[in-house]
Amino acid sequence: AQKVTQAQTEISVVEKEDVTLDCVYETRDTTYYLFWYKQPPSGELVFLIRRNSFDEQNEISGRYSWNFQKSTSSFNFTITASQVVDSAVYFCALSEAVDYGQNFVFGPGTRLSVLP
Amino acid sequence: DSGVTQTPKHLITATGQRVTLRCSPRSGDLSVYWYQQSLDQGLQFLIQYYNGEERAKGNILERFSAQQFPDLHSELNLSSLELGDSALYFCASSIGTSGRGHTQYFGPGTRLTVL
Numbered sequence: 119a120q121k122v123t124q125a126q127t128e129i130s131v132v133e134k135e136d137v138t139l140d141c142v143y144e145t146r147d148t149t150y151y152l153f154w155y156k157q158p159p160s161g162e163l164v165f166l167i168r169r170n171s172f173d174e175q176n177e178i179s180g181r182y183s184w185n186f187q188k189s190t191s192s193f194n195f196t197i198t199a200s201q202v203v204d205s206a207v208y209f210c211a212l213s214e215a216v217d218y219g220q221n222f223v224f225g226p227g228t229r230l231s232v233l234p
Numbered sequence: 235d236s237g238v239t240q241t242p243k244h245l246i247t248a249t250g251q252r253v254t255l256r257c258s259p260r261s262g263d264l265s266v267y268w269y270q271q272s273l274d275q276g277l278q279f280l281i282q283y284y285n286g287e288e289r290a291k292g293n294i295l296e297r298f299s300a301q302q303f304p305d306l307h308s309e310l311n312l313s314s315l316e317l318g319d320s321a322l323y324f325c326a327s328s329i330g331t332s333g334r335g336h337t338q339y340f341g342p343g344t345r346l347t348v349l
Contacts, residue, residue: 151335163324163340170335209277213335219265219289222338224277
């Protein structure tokens with residue numbers, strides 16, 4: 119079975135610090151997809167990024183960047199110059215085929231608190 | 235705003251009762267997924283429907299059932315409720331069916347409290 123580990127349960131940083139959230143996954147599939155979602159205090163799950171296993175290029179979107187390393191089965195997420203609005207729980211997820219459909223296997227999440 | 239709507243936002247009921255949660259997918263999406271988020275189990279996949287047909291089943295209890303209607307909205311029915319069913323229930327939608335990699339867009343969730 120596929121598995122996603124987010125070893126950091128909670129992280130606290132002061133505003134403007136950089137912070138990296140770790141994600142390690144396990145899969146036997148050669149083709150797979152990884153995602154990051156953000157869950158702010160309001161509770162909704164917000165899609166951040168999708169990455170397939172063939173694309174190992176790192177991606178940057180504003181203050182957000184993602185480092186995908188197949189060799190270590192990791193898909194880490196870095197926030198540069200963090201802001202209070204970045205405070206949320208962040209989930210890493212792995213897409214797996216199930217029956218005739220698909221399912222996301224979510225990690226346990228990392229709660230990020232950005233202090234002013 | 236993801237474009238996925240869920241009603242009601244909050245639901246408080248008693249043990250042994252039955253409730254129905256409703257979800258409307260994003261315009262153009264044919265797949266609907268249901269997830270349960272609880273403190274001890276995290277985010278757990280329950281079930282997926284595509285264009286009215288069940289496509290994948292996860293850790294869904296026999297007391298729970300779902301369906302997707304011709305207009306593509308979906309309902310999750312929870313019966314014989316227990317205290318442990320208290321959780322946040324999410325609906326998500328995506329454009330595709332089988333295979334992997336379709337981005338799922340989540341609704342705001344329904345918070346169920348069983349007293």
